[in-house]
Amino acid sequence: MRLPKILSTRWLEKQQTTILSAALVITTANILSSLAGLVRERVLISAFFQTPKTQLELEAFQLAFQIPDALFQLIVLGALSAAFIPIFIRLKKKNPRDAFKMSSIVINWLLLIFIAVSALIFIWARPITLWRTGDSFTADQINVVVTATRIMLFAQVLFAISNFFSGILQSYRRFIIPAIAPILYNFGIIFGALTLKDTFGIQAASVGVVIGALLHMLVQLPLVLKLGFRWQPSLNLKFKGVKELFRLMPPRVLSYALSEFQKLILGFFTTSIGGLSFFSIRLAMKLMVIPIRLFGVPIGQASLSFLAHESDQRQRFRQTLTQSIHQVSFLAIPAAVLLLILRVPIVRLVFGAKSLPWSTTLLISKAIVFLALSVSAQAVVQLLVRAFHALEDTKTPFIITAITVSIWSLISAIGVFYLHQSTVFLAGTIALAAFLELGLFMLFLEKKIRGVINFNFIWHQLKIVVAGFFMAVFLYLPFKILDELVFDTSKTIELVALTIVTSTIGGLVYLYFSFLLEVPELKLLQKVVERLRMKHQKLFSPSPEVVVETTSDETLS
Numbered sequence: 001m002r003l004p005k006i007l008s009t010r011w012l013e014k015q016q017t018t019i020l021s022a023a024l025v026i027t028t029a030n031i032l033s034s035l036a037g038l039v040r041e042r043v044l045i046s047a048f049f050q051t052p053k054t055q056l057e058l059e060a061f062q063l064a065f066q067i068p069d070a071l072f073q074l075i076v077l078g079a080l081s082a083a084f085i086p087i088f089i090r091l092k093k094k095n096p097r098d099a100f101k102m103s104s105i106v107i108n109w110l111l112l113i114f115i116a117v118s119a120l121i122f123i124w125a126r127p128i129t130l131w132r133t134g135d136s137f138t139a140d141q142i143n144v145v146v147t148a149t150r151i152m153l154f155a156q157v158l159f160a161i162s163n164f165f166s167g168i169l170q171s172y173r174r175f176i177i178p179a180i181a182p183i184l185y186n187f188g189i190i191f192g193a194l195t196l197k198d199t200f201g202i203q204a205a206s207v208g209v210v211i212g213a214l215l216h217m218l219v220q221l222p223l224v225l226k227l228g229f230r231w232q233p234s235l236n237l238k239f240k241g242v243k244e245l246f247r248l249m250p251p252r253v254l255s256y257a258l259s260e261f262q263k264l265i266l267g268f269f270t271t272s273i274g275g276l277s278f279f280s281i282r283l284a285m286k287l288m289v290i291p292i293r294l295f296g297v298p299i300g301q302a303s304l305s306f307l308a309h310e311s312d313q314r315q316r317f318r319q320t321l322t323q324s325i326h327q328v329s330f331l332a333i334p335a336a337v338l339l340l341i342l343r344v345p346i347v348r349l350v351f352g353a354k355s356l357p358w359s360t361t362l363l364i365s366k367a368i369v370f371l372a373l374s375v376s377a378q379a380v381v382q383l384l385v386r387a388f389h390a391l392e393d394t395k396t397p398f399i400i401t402a403i404t405v406s407i408w409s410l411i412s413a414i415g416v417f418y419l420h421q422s423t424v425f426l427a428g429t430i431a432l433a434a435f436l437e438l439g440l441f442m443l444f445l446e447k448k449i450r451g452v453i454n455f456n457f458i459w460h461q462l463k464i465v466v467a468g469f470f471m472a473v474f475l476y477l478p479f480k481i482l483d484e485l486v487f488d489t490s491k492t493i494e495l496v497a498l499t500i501v502t503s504t505i506g507g508l509v510y511l512y513f514s515f516l517l518e519v520p521e522l523k524l525l526q527k528v529v530e531r532l533r534m535k536h537q538k539l540f541s542p543s544p545e546v547v548v549e550t551t552s553d554e555t556l557s
Contacts, residue, residue: 029179034290036186038350041286043190045355048202053140057202059279060141063267064148064206067121067128070260072156074253075114076163084164086392087241088171096228099171102241104232107164109246114160118153125149132264134272144202151206155213162217165224177223181216188212251394255401262405269416269426277423280360283351284367284427287343291335292379299328299383307390318449321387326460328379330521333468334510336375338503341475343368345489345499367427374434381434384441391448400440408433460520467513475506 048058084106091099121128125146133142166178192208200207237243270278307320339346343365347356351364388397412429415421446453479502483489487498514522 025175025179030293033182034293036183040186040190042352043193044205045351047193047197049355056138056141057144059276060144061148061202061205062282063278064145066263066267067149068152068156071117072159073256073260075110076160077256084167084245085171086390087245091241098240100229101232102239103164103168105234105236105239105242106245108235111160114157122150122153132268134268136274137271147203148206152209155210158213158217162220165220168224168229172227177220181219184215184219185212188215248394251398255398258401258405265409269412272416273423280363281367281423281426284364284371287339287368288371288375291332291375292382295328295331295379299324307387314449318451322452322457324383325380327521328383329376329461329464332376332379333464334471336372337468337472338506339368340372341472341479342499342502345495349495349499363423366424370427370431374431377434377438381438381441384445396444400437403440404433404437463517463519467510467517467519470513471506471510474509475502478502478505
C-alpha cells in the first residue's frame with residue numbers, strides 16, 4: 001500500500017537521538033495530553049456539577065482515584081522507576097533477547113502481586129474508604145467511592161502492562177508512542193462519561209477509565225512487538241537483572257508509599273474540612289501540574305536513558321544534569337508566573353465560568369497562589385529523582401521523601417485540626433514541602449557528585465529567576481489595567497482575549513530580559529524553533545511516495 005509521506009506512520013516509530021529531541025516529543029504530546037485532561041475535567045464538571053448532589057458525587061469520584069492509583073504507583077512504578085530502564089539498557093547492549101525476557105519475568109511477578117492485592121482491596125473497599133475520609137464526607141459519597149474504586153481496579157491492571165511497554169519503548173529511545181498513550185486515556189474517560197452518563201450516572205466516568213486504560217495499552221503494543229518483545233510464561237527470579245531490579249525496588253516503593261500516603265492524608269484533611277475542599281484543591285493542583293508535566297517530567301524522562309549511559313563518566317554526567325536543570329528552570333518559571341498572575345481567568349476558561357460557582361472559582365484561585373510558586377521546584381525535583389535512579393541509587397530519594405512528608409504531615413495536621421485552617425493553608429504547606437524537597441535533593445546530590453552546585457550554577461539560576469521576576473511585574477500591570485478598563489471578562493471571548501494579550505506581553509518581557517541577561521537557554525530555544533520550522537517545511541514539501549511496511553517483526557534501525 002502506498003501513501004503520501006505526510007500520511008506515513010513511520011514517524012511514530014522514529015528514534016530520538018538527543019535529550020532535547022526526546023524532551024520535545026514528550027513535551028508536545030504532554031501538551032496535547034494536558035489539553036485532553038483539561039477537556040476531560042471540563043466535561044465532567046459540565047455533566048456532574050449541576051446540583052449539590054451531583055457536585056458531591058463528582059468530588060467522590062475524584063477521591064476514588066486515590067487507592068487504585070496508589071496501588072499502581074507502589075507496585076508498577078516502584079519497579080519501573082527503580083532502575084528498570086538502566087538495567088534493560090545494560091542487558092540490551094549484550095543481548096536484546098535477555099532484556100526482553102527479563103521484562104517478561106518482572107511483568108509476570110508484578111501482575112501476580114498486583115492482582116492479589118487488587119482482590120483484597122475489591123473486597124475491603126468500604127472499610128478502606130471509611131478509614132481514609134473525614135467527618136464531612138457523606139454516606140452517599142462513601143457509596144460512590146466504593147463502587148468507583150472497584151471498577152477502576154480493572155483499569156490499573158491494564159496500566160500495569162502498558163507502563164512496562166512504555167519503559168521498553170523509552171529504553172529504545174522511542175518516545176512518541178508512549179507520549180501519545182495518555183491522550184487516548186483521557187479521551188477514553190470522556191467517551192465513557194458522555195455516552196454512558198444516562199445509564200450509569202457518575203460511574204460512567206469510572207467505566208471510561210477502564211476504556212482509556214485499554215487504549216493506553218493497545219496503542220503501544222504493535223511497536224513493542226515490532227522491537228522484539230514476546231511474552232514468556234516465566235517466573236525465574238535467578239534470570240539476569242531480575243534479582244537486581246527487585247533488590248532496588250524496596251527503597252523506591254517506600255518512597256512512592258510516602259508520596260501516596262501524603263495524597264491520602266491530603267484527602268483526609270480536605271474531607272475533614274468539607275465544603276468541596278478536596279474538589280477545589282485537586283483542580284488547583286491539576287493546573288499546577290501542567291507546567292511540571294510539560295517541562296520537568298519530559299526532560300527528566302528524556303534525560304534518564306542518557307544519564308544512565310553516562311553514569312560511569314561523572315564529568316559528562318554532571319554536565320548533562322546541570323544543563324537539564326537549567327532547561328527545566330528556564331521553561332518552568334515563566335509558566336509558573338503566567339499561572340500565578342492569570343490564575344482567575346485561567347480557572348474560569350479551563351473549568352467553565354458558567355459551571356463553577358464564583359465562590360469555588362475564588363477558592364481554587366487562592367490555592368493556586370501558593371502552588372504556582374512551587375512549580376519550578378517540583379519540576380526540577382522530577383529531574384533530580386531520575387538522576388539518582390540513573391546512578392542506581394534509590395535509597396537517597398526515599399530518605400528525602402521521608403523527611404519531606406513527615407514535616408508536611410505534621411504542619412498540615414496542626415493547621416487543620418488545631419488552628420482550624422482552610423484549604424488555602426494546605427496549598428501553602430504543599431509549596432513549603434516542595435522547596436524543602438528541592439533543597440534536600442540538591443544537598444544530597446552535591447555530596448554524591450561534587451561540583452554540581454558552584455558559582456556558575458547559582459549565577460545561571462539567578463539570571464533565570466530575575467527574568468521571571470520582571471515578567472511577573474510587567475505582566476501584572478497590564479493585566480489589571482486591561483481587566484478593569486478594556487475587557488468585559490463576563491464574556492468568554494473577551495476573557496480569552498485578555499488572557500492571550502497579557503500572556504503575550506509577559507512572554508515577550510521574559511524573552512527580552514533573558515536576552516539582556518544572556519541566558520544561554522534562549523539560544524537553545526531559538527535552535528528548537530528553527531528545527532521545528534525546518535521539519536515543518538520538510539514534512540509538507542513534495543516528496544516521493546513511500547511503501548508502508550506490513551511486516552510486524554521488522555527490525556527498526
